Amino acid sequence: MVDSIVNTLGAGSGIDLTSLVNDLVNAQFNAKTQSIQRQSQTISAQISGAATVKSSVTDFAAGLKSLATGGLLSTTPTSSNTSIVKASALPGAKLSGLSATLEVRQLAQAQSVATAAVADRTTAIGTGTLTLTFGSGSVGGGSFVAGSAAPIDIPVVAGASSLESIAASINAANAGVTASIITDSSGARLALKSKTGADQAFTLTATEDVGAPGLAALAITPAASGALFGTVAQDAIVAVDGIPLSRSSNSISDLVDGVKLDLVSESVGTKVALGTNVPTEQLRSSVNDLVAAFNDLQRVVKSQSDATNGALFNDSATRQLQQSLRRFTQTELATPTTAGAPRNLSDIGVSTNRDGSLSVNAERLTAAITDFPDAVEALFFNGTGATGGGIAAAFQAIADQATSTTTGLRASESRYAKRQASLDEALEKANADKEVVRTRLTRQFAGADARVSAYKSTQSFLTQQFAPKTNN
Structure with a gap:
C-alpha cells in the first residue's frame, strides 16, 4: 500500500515529495544512527584490541614455560666415556658441584x-x-x-x-x-x-x-x-667412587643424586668421570631472546593503549598489565643462598627503559653468568610448579591476572560484547522507528497531495465556468 502511495506521491502538487520525505526522515534519524555506528566501531576495535593483547600475553607466557621446562637452560651431567655410561638429568635436578667416578663391573641381565x-x-x-x-x-x-x-x-x-x-x-x-x-x-x-x-x-x-x-x-x-x-639373570654392579653397588636394571636413577645413568657396556678397571656442563651460551642467548620477545609484547600493549588512537586507552585491565610489565625486571624470581647472587632480571643487567621496553647490559650479563651460573639458571628454572618456577611462573601470574574473567581482559571482552549487543539493538530499533516515521510522513504527504490535486481540479472547473464568453 505504502509503495503504491510512494509511486504516485507528488502527482498532484508537482513537488518531489518522495525526496522530501526521505530528507525529513534522514534529518531526524541520521545523527542518532551515525552516533550508534561510531560507538559500534569503537567497541569493535576494543574487542579486537583486547583479543590481540590477550593472545600476545598468553603466547609470551607459553614461550617462557617452554623455555624453562625444555631442558636447554639446565645444567646437564656429563660422562667422560659414553660408550660405557650415559648420563642425563632427572626432572628438577640440581647438579651444582656434581663430581663422581664410576666403574661398570657388570651389566644387569x-x-x-x-x-x-x-x-x-x-x-x-x-x-x-x-x-x-x-x-x-x-x-x-x-x-x-x-x-x-x-x-x-x-x-x-x-x-x-x-x-x-x-x-x-x-x-x-x-x-x-x-x-x-x-x-x-x-x-x-x-x-x-x-x-x-x-x-x-x-x-x-x-x-x-x-x-x-x-x-x-x-x-x-x-x-x-x-x-x-642363554644368558643368566644377574644384577648390574657399579662402583661409585670405588664403592660397589648393585641394581636390577641398567637404567639407574638412584645412585647419583639428580642423575639418570644408562649403563652401556661392562668395563672392569675403567673409570668414567661424571661432571656437569653449564649452558653458558644458551643462558646468554635466552636472555637476549627473552628481551626481544618482551619488547614485541610491549609494542602490542603500547599500540592498543596509546592515548591518541589506542582502542584500549581507557581499559583498566590493559593499564594494570602495563604496570605489571614495568615492574617485571624487579620481580624476585629466585631466592639464592649465595651472597651477591642475582634474584631478578635487573641483577643480570636487564633494565626497563622509559618507554617500557627492556634492554640488556652485556657486561653485567656476562659477569652474572660467569660468577653465579647456578643462580642465573635458577631465574629461569627453579624446579617448582608446572611452569618450572622462576621467570615462567612469575610471568604466568601476570598473564593470569591480565586474562582474568573478573578483572582482566576476558572481563573487558565480556563487557564490550554486552555493549556491542546493546548498540546492535539500539541501531535495529532506530532503523525500525525510522521506517515508522517514513510511513507516517508518506501517508500525510499523500493526503496533502490528494487535496492539492482536488483543489486544482476545482480551480480548473471554476476557471472554465467564469471564463468570458465569445460570440461567433
Whole structure:
C-alpha cells in the first residue's frame, strides 16, 4: 500500500515529495544512527584490541614455560666415556658441584632360554598346567634357588595347546616373562626371557593332564633335556667412587643424586668421570631472546593503549598489565643462598627503559653468568610448579591476572560484547522507528497531495465556468 502511495506521491502538487520525505526522515534519524555506528566501531576495535593483547600475553607466557621446562637452560651431567655410561638429568635436578667416578663391573641381565624343539608350532602338544617359579642363580648351571614369591600357574587347555597358543597364554598372563617362538634346524622352540635382575631367574615345570601328555617337553629345569640356556639373570654392579653397588636394571636413577645413568657396556678397571656442563651460551642467548620477545609484547600493549588512537586507552585491565610489565625486571624470581647472587632480571643487567621496553647490559650479563651460573639458571628454572618456577611462573601470574574473567581482559571482552549487543539493538530499533516515521510522513504527504490535486481540479472547473464568453 505504502509503495503504491510512494509511486504516485507528488502527482498532484508537482513537488518531489518522495525526496522530501526521505530528507525529513534522514534529518531526524541520521545523527542518532551515525552516533550508534561510531560507538559500534569503537567497541569493535576494543574487542579486537583486547583479543590481540590477550593472545600476545598468553603466547609470551607459553614461550617462557617452554623455555624453562625444555631442558636447554639446565645444567646437564656429563660422562667422560659414553660408550660405557650415559648420563642425563632427572626432572628438577640440581647438579651444582656434581663430581663422581664410576666403574661398570657388570651389566644387569635377563635370563633367556629356549625349550626343547617340537616339530610344528601349530600342532597341539598336550594339556595341563605350566608353572613359573622365580628365584636366583643359574638354572642351566644347576644353582637355581627358588625365591619367596608364589609360583604362577598358566593353564593349557584343549584347543589352545599349540606352541603358538602357549606363547600367547604366557604373554597374556603378564607373569614376568616374555614368550616368543624361534626356529632352528631341530624345529620350533618356545623362547622365554625374564626382566633384568638377579632375582628374575626362573624355572618352568609342567603338570600334564591324564590322557593328554606332552607339556613336559617344554620344561625349563636344570635337568631339562633339549633346552637351550642363554644368558643368566644377574644384577648390574657399579662402583661409585670405588664403592660397589648393585641394581636390577641398567637404567639407574638412584645412585647419583639428580642423575639418570644408562649403563652401556661392562668395563672392569675403567673409570668414567661424571661432571656437569653449564649452558653458558644458551643462558646468554635466552636472555637476549627473552628481551626481544618482551619488547614485541610491549609494542602490542603500547599500540592498543596509546592515548591518541589506542582502542584500549581507557581499559583498566590493559593499564594494570602495563604496570605489571614495568615492574617485571624487579620481580624476585629466585631466592639464592649465595651472597651477591642475582634474584631478578635487573641483577643480570636487564633494565626497563622509559618507554617500557627492556634492554640488556652485556657486561653485567656476562659477569652474572660467569660468577653465579647456578643462580642465573635458577631465574629461569627453579624446579617448582608446572611452569618450572622462576621467570615462567612469575610471568604466568601476570598473564593470569591480565586474562582474568573478573578483572582482566576476558572481563573487558565480556563487557564490550554486552555493549556491542546493546548498540546492535539500539541501531535495529532506530532503523525500525525510522521506517515508522517514513510511513507516517508518506501517508500525510499523500493526503496533502490528494487535496492539492482536488483543489486544482476545482480551480480548473471554476476557471472554465467564469471564463468570458465569445460570440461567433
